[in-house]
Amino acid sequence: MVITMKEVAERAGVSKSTVSQFLSKRYNYMSVDTKRKIEQAIEELNYIPNEVARSLKQKKTFIVGVISSTILSKFTTEVVRAIEDECQLKGIQVIVCNTDDDPLKEKKYVQSMIARQVDGLIIFPTEDNKKLYVSLIKNGYPFVFVDRKIDELSVDTVLLNNEQASELAVQTFAQHNHSNIAILTFPLGKKAITTRSERLSGYRKTLLQNGIPVNEAYIKSGRLDEMPELIGSLFHLDSPPTAIIATNDMILEQVLIYAKNNQLTIPHDFSLIGIDDVSFAAFYNPPITTISQPSFEMGRRSARLLLDKIDQNEQENEDRSQIVRLNPTINHRESVHTLS
DSSP: OOOOHHHHHHHHTSOHHHHHHHHTTOOTTOOHHHHHHHHHHHHHHTOOOOHHHHHHHHTOOSEEEEEESOSSSHHHHHHHHHHHHHHHTTTOEEEEEEOTTOHHHHHHHHHHHHHTTOSEEEEOOOGGGHHHHHHHHHTTOOEEEESOOOTTOOOOEEEEOHHHHHHHHHHHHHHTTOOOEEEEESOOSTTOOHHHHHHHHHHHHHHHHTTOOOOGGGEEEOOGGGHHHHHHHHHTSSSOOSEEEEOSHHHHHHHHHHHHHTTOOTTTTOEEEEESOOTHHHHSSSOOEEEEOOHHHHHHHHHHHHHHHHHHTSOOOGGGOOEEEEOOEEEOOSSOOOOO
């Protein structure tokens, strides 16, 4: 037998509208005693709210989608967790889709989520789906970008100050007398993802600011499965780098594996800084210097931006879109050696 909202109201001694307000978490004018009575009635009757009826009435599904680039990254996992936590406070569920940075999968997931009538999307975008996002903007569909931006599109976006992340790393190496500084990144190309292009840009700028010429041989980009070969190519140069920047947590892990497999000692054979403060960095031997991203804050901010859009029931005007940049911090540990 299905328990109705009317039965809950009768058991609690309140009106159906009061129960409805309770289920929608609108407690502004509700006494503690009333809330307690409704909670008790729901528990005693084992009442399960009819979400379909609720969504039809309010023209919302109370579900948002997150189109994630990869769930293998600790950074991405933390951003998604913060999004989920923020949405739960509003009684909204989150569906997570993983694209592996494949533009085709990204497009299919976005279209699938919209077909399922989710109330909005938070997207880790690639550059290849501009036409799709332009159409969403024109149709007033609520969505937010996180971690990456797409030039020429006016979309609320939350991301790191990526150039500053590389600047912190290069500056630290320069202060320890390093000039042969390498950087490892995922694929670049003409449509490089924001994090990759901006971190490389910050690397180049900070080298020049310190009077260090940019050596293109020290810049290596490729897929995760190509990293062992790319790392090896650095150490087979006539003048191998004395310092390496790993631009994300997955690349950092590959560098550490390569060092172990090839009997290279950090920081005596080379110094190392990773962007993303993975948990193992602090207790690795030696502890690894890292650049932290405020991942949980990025998730919270992107969720709030999206929920505001959904509440307003309209896409922000183009000239009012926000680009929110959060600053990284450096965790100085023992993986950077001072050259004499």
